[in-house]
C-alpha cells in the first residue's frame with residue numbers, strides 16, 4: 001500500500017525529467033506534455049535561463065523571514081501592478097493559488113465589512129477551507145462548511161448570462177451584506193467554459209453600482225495564458241482584487257500573489273499577512289526570471305496565436321458523434337464527450353505519448369506551455385485526431 005497520497009485516482013506514470021514541451025518517465029519514454037503542469041507551464045521545462053537563475057539563487061544560501069523589507073519583492077510586485085488592469089497597486093505574498101484566494105476573501109471581507117462572497121457554481125478555487133467553500137471543493141466529510149458563500153449558476157448563453165446578472169443584482173439588494181463577486185475570467189477547471197458576451201461587463205456594472213468588489217481568480221488564467229497577460233483584460237475588467245499562482249513561476253517554484261487596490265489594501269490593514277515560505281528567495285528567483293521571459297519572449301501573444309491555431313485544428317472534431325464540444329481560449333482547452341468516453345480517450349492519449357487530463361468525468365482538459373510552438377502543438381492535435389479516428 002503506498003504511503004504517499006498522490007491523488008485518489010493518480011495516473012500510474014512517474015515522470016522524472018522534463019525538456020521543453022516533453023516529459024520523460026522512469027523508463028525513458030518521451031511524452032508530449034499538452035497538460036503543461038495544469039495551467040502552470042510558461043517557458044517550458046528545463047529552460048536554461050530559468051535553471052541558471054534558480055541555481056544562482058540556491059548558491060546564495062539565503063532565507064529571510066517576511067519581517068524585513070525586500071527590494072527584490074518590491075521590484076517584482078511593482079512590475080506586476082504596472083501591467084495589471086485598473087487600479088491594482090499592492091501585492092500580498094502567497095505560497096500557492098489557494099493561499100492567494102484566501103487573501104482575496106480576507107481582503108474583500110475586511111475592506112467592506114461585509115461577510116458574503118458570491119461566486120459561480122462548479123468552479124475550482126483551491127483546497128484550503130475558504131477557497132474550497134468559494135469553489136466546489138467542500139465536501140460534507142470536511143465538516144462545517146465555512147459560512148458566507150453564495151453561488152450563481154454558470155451561464156452558458158447570452159440569455160443565461162443576462163439572467164445571472166439580474167439574479168446577482170437582486171441578491172446584492174436583498175442581502176445587503178455582499179462583499180464581492182469572485183470568479184475566474186473564464187472557467188478553466190470546469191472544462192474551459194468562456195463566459196457569454198457581455199456577462200462580465202454586466203457583473204462589473206452591478207458591482208460598481210452597489211459598492212461590491214470585483215475579485216478575479218487568475219491563478220489559472222493569469223500571466224499570459226489567455227493571450228493577454230491578465231485574462232480580465234479580455235472583458236475590459238478592472239478588478240479590485242486579482243489572484244495569481246500556477247504560471248507565476250512557470251512550474252519552477254511555489255508562489256502566489258494577491259493584487260489589490262490601494263483602497264482595499266488600506267481598509268484591509270491589520271489582517272495577518274505572515275507567511276514563512278511566502279516568496280522565498282529561490283521562489284522569487286524563479287518568478288522574476290519567469291516574468292521577465294514571459295514579457296521578453298512575448299509568450300502571452302504566442303499563447304493567443306498558437307492557442308487559436310490549435311483550437312482551429314481541433315474544432316472539426318465536433319463533427320464526430322462521440323465529441324460533444326471542443327472549447328478553447330488561449331492555451332486552455334476542454335473537449336467534452338458523452339459519458340463514459342473521456343477517460344478512454346485520456347488513456348489512449350497516454351499510450352500514444354500525449355499527456356492530457358480529465359477536468360471532469362466527461363471532459364478532457366489540457367493547457368500547453370505558453371511558449372509551445374505551432375509545429376509541436378499540431379503534433380499533439382494529430383495524436384488527438386488519430387486517437388479519435390478523425391479522418392477529415
Ligand code: PLP
Nearest residue numbers: 096097098124125126219220245
Ligand atoms: N484557483 C484556480 C482557478 C485554480 O485552478 C487553482 C488550482 O487548480 C487554485 C485556485 C488553487 O491553486 P493551488 O493548487 O496552487 O493551491
